[in-house]
Amino acid sequence: MRSGIKSLNTASNTSAPPDASLSHRIKRNLFDTPFDSLLTGVCGLVLAYLLYQIVDWAFLSSIWTAEQEPLCRDASGACWSVIDARHRIILFGLFPFEEHWRSTLACVVMIGTIVASCFPWFWTGKKLSVLWLCGFGTFYLLMHGGLFGLSVITPEKWGGLALTIFIFAAVSLIGMPLSILLALGRRSKLPIIARMVGLFIDFFRSLPLLTILFAAAVITPFLLPGWLQGDKLYRVIVGFAIFFACYQAENIRAGLQAIPAGQDEAGLTLGLNYRQRVSRIQLPQAFRNSLPSIVNQFVITFKETSIVTIVGFFEILASGQAAYGTGQWTQHYIEVYVFIAAIYFVFVFSLSRYGAYLEKKLRVGHD
Amino acid sequence: MLTLFRNQKFRDAVLQAFVISAVAVLIIAMIMNTRSALEAQSLTSGFGFLERSTGWDFSFSVLPYTISDSYQRTLIIGILNTLLLGFLGISLATILGVVIGLVRTSKNYLFSFLGTLYVETFRNIPLILQGVFWYSIVSHLPRPRSATSLGDMVFLSGRGVYFPVVNISVAAVATMLALLVLWVITLFWLREKLDRSHMYHQIKRLGWCMVVLVVLLIGYFSHAAGTPVLDVPQLKGLNFRGGMRMPPELTALVIAIGLYGGAYIGEVVRAGLMSVPRGQIEAGFVSGLKSRHIFTRIRLPLAVRAVLPSLTNQYVQLMKATTIGLVVGYSDFFMIVSTSINQSGQTLELLAILMGGFLVINLSIAYVMNSINRRIAIKGYEVRN
Numbered sequence: 001m002r003s004g005i006k007s008l009n010t011a012s013n014t015s016a017p018p019d020a021s022l023s024h025r026i027k028r029n030l031f032d033t034p035f036d037s038l039l040t041g042v043c044g045l046v047l048a049y050l051l052y053q054i055v056d057w058a059f060l061s062s063i064w065t066a067e068q069e070p071l072c073r074d075a076s077g078a079c080w081s082v083i084d085a086r087h088r089i090i091l092f093g094l095f096p097f098e099e100h101w102r103s104t105l106a107c108v109v110m111i112g113t114i115v116a117s118c119f120p121w122f123w124t125g126k127k128l129s130v131l132w133l134c135g136f137g138t139f140y141l142l143m144h145g146g147l148f149g150l151s152v153i154t155p156e157k158w159g160g161l162a163l164t165i166f167i168f169a170a171v172s173l174i175g176m177p178l179s180i181l182l183a184l185g186r187r188s189k190l191p192i193i194a195r196m197v198g199l200f201i202d203f204f205r206s207l208p209l210l211t212i213l214f215a216a217a218v219i220t221p222f223l224l225p226g227w228l229q230g231d232k233l234y235r236v237i238v239g240f241a242i243f244f245a246c247y248q249a250e251n252i253r254a255g256l257q258a259i260p261a262g263q264d265e266a267g268l269t270l271g272l273n274y275r276q277r278v279s280r281i282q283l284p285q286a287f288r289n290s291l292p293s294i295v296n297q298f299v300i301t302f303k304e305t306s307i308v309t310i311v312g313f314f315e316i317l318a319s320g321q322a323a324y325g326t327g328q329w330t331q332h333y334i335e336v337y338v339f340i341a342a343i344y345f346v347f348v349f350s351l352s353r354y355g356a357y358l359e360k361k362l363r364v365g366h367d
Numbered sequence: 368m369l370t371l372f373r374n375q376k377f378r379d380a381v382l383q384a385f386v387i388s389a390v391a392v393l394i395i396a397m398i399m400n401t402r403s404a405l406e407a408q409s410l411t412s413g414f415g416f417l418e419r420s421t422g423w424d425f426s427f428s429v430l431p432y433t434i435s436d437s438y439q440r441t442l443i444i445g446i447l448n449t450l451l452l453g454f455l456g457i458s459l460a461t462i463l464g465v466v467i468g469l470v471r472t473s474k475n476y477l478f479s480f481l482g483t484l485y486v487e488t489f490r491n492i493p494l495i496l497q498g499v500f501w502y503s504i505v506s507h508l509p510r511p512r513s514a515t516s517l518g519d520m521v522f523l524s525g526r527g528v529y530f531p532v533v534n535i536s537v538a539a540v541a542t543m544l545a546l547l548v549l550w551v552i553t554l555f556w557l558r559e560k561l562d563r564s565h566m567y568h569q570i571k572r573l574g575w576c577m578v579v580l581v582v583l584l585i586g587y588f589s590h591a592a593g594t595p596v597l598d599v600p601q602l603k604g605l606n607f608r609g610g611m612r613m614p615p616e617l618t619a620l621v622i623a624i625g626l627y628g629g630a631y632i633g634e635v636v637r638a639g640l641m642s643v644p645r646g647q648i649e650a651g652f653v654s655g656l657k658s659r660h661i662f663t664r665i666r667l668p669l670a671v672r673a674v675l676p677s678l679t680n681q682y683v684q685l686m687k688a689t690t691i692g693l694v695v696g697y698s699d700f701f702m703i704v705s706t707s708i709n710q711s712g713q714t715l716e717l718l719a720i721l722m723g724g725f726l727v728i729n730l731s732i733a734y735v736m737n738s739i740n741r742r743i744a745i746k747g748y749e750v751r752n
Contacts, residue, residue: 029476036475040475040478043475043477190379190383191383192383208688208725210690210693214701218708222714303493303494306495337500345491345492349487
């Protein structure tokens with residue numbers, strides 16, 4: 001029976017009493033049975049081995065500067081020379097060399113905007129709109145130029161990390177208001193509108209993103225008259241934004257459905273009209289309810305920006321491939337991919353951690 | 368008139384009529400614009416081009432093909448390639464996901480930390496980046512002459528992975544499959560008839576032995592005389608002969624989709640295992656079950672029911688994700704369609720086929736998974752979250 005009680009603890013891992021001391025917890029969770037101790041030992045060895053291999057490859061036996069590139073042939077570790085020599089291509093693509101400071105500054109402004117919108121102080125419709133319009137406006141002004149003596153640089157020359165961030169920001173900026181409209185439309189009391197919006201959302205959700213981007217790049221010139229087509233980049237962004245909005249709308253709708261009917265009815269009895277009820281009662285609660293999944297959708301969208309490389313844009317993945325594609329660098333593809341993966345990881349991991357933090361914080365008072 | 372407008376119902380009807388007509392006008396305008404654009408490029412619309420031969424080549428096909436095959440056949444090959452990639456990738460992802468889910472629910476901190484490390488690494492890097500990464504690794508493997516061998520059976524080379532296959536005819540495989548399907552249907556019928564009695568279990572056990580024996584016999588006697596049962600790849604000159612070759616594009620994509628999907632499915636499995644109420648497990652202990660039985664008879668069955676809906680979702684997502692095959696040059700459905708568009712100019716028709724194809728594939732996955740879900744649901748029991 002003793003073993004039975006013990007394995008009961010194994011089966012459910014929420015059984016820790018809150019006031020267990022650290023040493024007690026370590027003993028119970030790592031060295032409970034001989035098998036556990038063995039497992040801990042093996043895992044420790046595996047972890048230590050992995051850590052050593054990675055540190056050795058990335059730091060101890062690696063070559064750092066572009067001048068030392070000839071040494072790479074004999075080095076057992078990473079050859080970061082390729083990054084030292086080609087990082088500007090990876091980060092900025094074909095952006096004119098002298099103007100790279102503009103691209104850098106633009107990225108910093110946009111990242112600042114994204115970080116700022118993570119603070120609850122900005123969480124009102126007005127503040128968020130102003131923040132994003134200012135941030136995005138500054139980004140566009142810096143990248144495109146044409147004012148304050150900045151030379152004009154057309155979007156064909158944008159590339160690298162700056163293009164990735166531009167696509168992400170533009171998709172969010174267009175997609176978010178659209179997603180609110182779609183969510184409200186799908187819950188509309190007018191049956192025809194609700195059906196049509198539902199059909200629209202389900203249609204876009206059933207397709208892979210790539211087919212939508214492809215359609216936006218290749219097909220829309222057939223569907224739209226010339227004056228409405230715009231640049232290929234903007235068509236792809238609009239297609240991406242519609243796709244994003246369809247997913248985000250379902251998240252918001254889930255949040256709307258979780259609001260008790262009494263809330264809206266209370267608004268009705270107070271004599272509020274539809275717009276007031278939506279903006280003061282429904283949306284604030286819906287966003288609170290589904291904030292974690294909304295943030296998660298942004299995380300997914302940031303990762304998915306890499307797909308635009310297939311429809312022919314020079315974002316960070318494509319510019320990375322160009323960076324190792326020439327001359328003496330062709331052997332160093334792993335370093336370039338690791339560099340790009342690290343950039344993505346930093347963005348995606350911090351955003352998803354933020355989402356997890358919100359989920360934890362918002363759950364307080366609900367259970 | 369003014370009083371009519373004060374009527375809420377009337378205003379709603381007017382609004383909806385207005386929306387419908389606006390959408391209709393938009394669609395008609397698009398059709399007319401498309402027609403004039405097509406006329407300007409002197410293209411004929413319609414599906415007649417499906418009969419024409421393509422005249423272009425692509426990298427990989429599950430069926431034999433020539434460049435004079437029709438568009439129709441080429442598109443079907445594309446769908447089959449996508450299904451193959453999806454099947455292999457999803458299978459690998461499911462296996463990895465179950466393992467990772469179990470590892471992450473372990474109460475050993477260090478052990479579950481290994482699982483967390485895996486999930487956070489592969490989930491936070493875009494799939495397409497993982498695809499090109501694995502592709503450049505796989506295609507930089509040594510040439511066939513110096514290929515890495517695993518027990519002289521499987522060979523890893525830059526031209527692809529070579530592995531042995533069982534040397535029997537397609538007809539024999541079909542017979543075996545038919546026999547198996549027939550037996551499983553009989554089992555279902557017997558279960559209804561005999562109501563899971565003792566006799567049913569005996570018949571079941573005996574039947575399985577018989578079926579396996581017959582399948583093995585068919586396999587043994589149907590292979591061509593004089594050839595070995597197992598067709599092992601062998602180095603002849605500069606390349607391998609015999610066995611089966613998995614091209615680097617497919618290998619890289621299966622690894623990428625498997626690892627990426629494994630991280631997501633691992634989280635789904637973990638959530639499923641965590642969602643089993645503690646009372647159920649404690650009840651198992653009280654009834655005196657061994658912890659092994661508690662896992663296989665209580666925790667796992669309940670967890671499986673809890674995860675199926677989100678698993679369906681993941682499968683559909685992974686199936687859609689196979690479209691990134693284009694980036695490494697794997698000739699999946701999307702690549703075939705986009706090449707067809709470039710070559711034939713039948714943009715709208717091919718796009719409709721593409722969307723229709725994905726709709727059918729995804730709806731089929733959802734249908735199969737939902738029927739399983741309904742079939743195994745326990746009446747009156749829902750896993751509480």
